[in-house]
Amino acid sequence: MSSVLPKAARRGLADEAADLVRAAILDGRFPPGAALREVELAAHLGVSRGSVREGLARLEREGLVRGGWHRGTTVIEVTAEDVEEVYVLRAALDRLAATTARRVADEEHLSALDRLVAEMAAEAAGSGEAHRLVALDIAFHDRIYAAAGNGRLTAAWEAIRSQLHLFQLRRVDAARAHYRARVVEEHRELATLLRSGDVRTLARRAEEHVDSARRSLLAGLPPAP
């Protein structure tokens, strides 16, 4: 996840399986509501059910899937209520992350943010895949949380990160032009404020940034699913 230190931490098959399934969900190969059967996944991924099970538990922690007692695991739906919940929480988390990062971020993190904005600008100018722009968007906020250096805060962010990723992908489908036009400028402003801005202004802008995303997504959603 764009960490500074690759750390080479050896991961188990459970993490591997979680990554594969997560990628499949974000790619749309598992549409919202799809059932994720353990035996099926185990056979397809070439690992045991135990590992798949552990990987699915991880995705459940990320909020990408939901499961119940003897009721299997399914991909979450994207209802207006879900979007509302995630974005309201994200606004509070982003506000805290931004104000904290404003205090403690070092130059390395700040320049990394500038670099990401530059990449976003290049990507938005071209007409490439929208997926890549969304990935850069998420990576930008990953950096802010990393800069804040609060492990629990980062964990809370990671608990909604994947859901947000899924939502943002729908957002570009719904409002592609609008998204491309504003995404670069909004992030550039955030990067500037993080380097040398008033804390209160930064807090307000961080919340507004989320609110902007929420509204543009809700506009393209069915009102009552």
Added chain:
Amino acid sequence: MSSVLPKAARRGLADEAADLVRAAILDGRFPPGAALREVELAAHLGVSRGSVREGLARLEREGLVRGGWHRGTTVIEVTAEDVEEVYVLRAALDRLAATTARRVADEEHLSALDRLVAEMAAEAAGSGEAHRLVALDIAFHDRIYAAAGNGRLTAAWEAIRSQLHLFQLRRVDAARAHYRARVVEEHRELATLLRSGDVRTLARRAEEHVDSARRSLLAGLPPAP
């Protein structure tokens, strides 16, 4: 939790194991830093290693234990940095939960809060176990999150709830008299503000409530563990 329908949700052995181990940690039978060996727990609880493993994963999601690749699972330490992280995040979450609950809470939740304050007052007057007072403290905030009705927000709260429980137990050890004296009044004020208070005042008081707890805990901790 206090839903109209008890739902009688049947739980698996993993949940059972997680509950047992969590209780043991909060009781002090597993002190901070203690190693939680899977085979040992499995034998002692009378279940298989797989179930214990899944239960430990759940406790890891709650932040009560930490684990690494082939490095086992250990109870978290209580360092000043950990306390700082949890309370800073909690302040942001509590602020959001309180302001949301102020808008959407129904009478049932509000009267439940009053009832909890009354119980706390009765408990603080007597000289019973401090554990019970802390449990009521946590339950009070559980109610606020339930009243807010945001599932993701509640999940974020539950990710630090058990750690907070652990910290608060240390807090009463460190500053027992101070805690008893203030805990009832602070919660009573929060309950009042939730029923009919200015939102901005409520938000400020919610953050101050957390800050008060943080400082009184940090005061009784070793400076550099």
Added chain:
DNA sequence: CCTCCTCCTGATGTCAACATTCGGACAACT
């Protein structure tokens, strides 16, 4: 005496088979 290498021990990671449970199909009953 210190350093490095090797091996060993105890633990976790992984697996495939067994037991339990949910949900719907089907039929009997009212």
Added chain:
DNA sequence: AGTTGTCCGAATGTTGACATCAGGAGGAGG
């Protein structure tokens, strides 16, 4: 016809055995 009770299939929950790995004890070499 609508409802209730029963049965069956398929998926999950659980288990014990096997494979793999981290960390330290011990000894050879410097």
